[in-house]
Amino acid sequence: MISVLVVDDDFMVARLHRKLVERTPGFTAAGEAHTGAEALSAVARLRPDLVLLDLYLPDLSGLEVLRRLRAADDTAGAEPDVLVVTAAREVDSVRGALRGGAVHYLIKPFDGPVLQERLRDYARRRGQLAALDAPGQDDVDRVFGAAAVSRLPKGLSRESAALVRRALTEAGGDLSATECAERSGLSRASARRYLEYWVSTGRAGVSLRYGATGRPERRFHWSGG
Structure with a gap:
């Protein structure tokens, strides 16, 4: 602990x-x-x-x-x-x-x-x-967060982006914006903005789920990276 x-x-x-x-x-x-x-x-x-x-x-x-x-x-x-x-x-x-x-x-x-x-x-x-003994540069970069998001669009924060990324990576499948909001603790509107951001970077994907009636639902999944 x-x-x-x-x-x-x-x-x-x-x-x-x-x-x-x-x-x-x-x-x-x-x-x-x-x-x-x-x-x-x-x-x-x-x-x-x-x-x-x-x-x-x-x-x-x-x-x-x-x-x-x-x-x-x-x-x-x-x-x-x-x-x-x-x-x-x-x-x-x-x-x-x-x-x-x-x-x-x-x-x-x-x-x-x-x-x-x-x-x-x-x-x-x-x-x-x-867990490190004699770390290489890749090990050091991971510890210091070199692979973290460096620049985000105005109005988006690294912390909330990380919450949405975590929700996607731990989902074991795809999520709707509403489901992502519930998992991350953000509002649905905020979750949707971050989901679309991750899609724009190529690190998340989106697909459409068609129901019996109404507009298709956008479903998001983590692509990796």
Whole structure:
């Protein structure tokens, strides 16, 4: 099990994120912290594998917490991975998170399944790393996500695209936009947009299913890649 410390100054948000962690197979919530000082103390005490870190905290900024985690001055040598979960959209914040070694940067607000998909991505990378001995370039590219979507049309996000891709790849067959929406947690309209995007890239296919009456239903399947 991957243990996760949730750090957010909003008690309700922290509770929500904790529930999402606990509902994600393979993860367990180690605890919560609501200030920077509490976060550093909790890391030293609980030694979690991963920290969900808000940048807006009442005492220390999240970036300062990240810096101290990497310096290990206040955490008894514990150095967990960090996934930034914040409303901060400033370029300097994103740059600071990258420099601090954050595994990802998730901007609030977002749908719950998006956070769970990020957790699953982290678990996959962690498992890939654990299985490597003398990695080649292809192995490294997979771990660092070099094959991930690099450019998406305006209005589409990598996280939601990944949710739809996951729904298709795990379906074991084809899906309608409604079925994909149910599996991914997105609205039907959003799921349809991402399905059409994947079709446009050639990584998903579409076929028509004709019923007794009415318009044919578009059915989508993952083509590979």
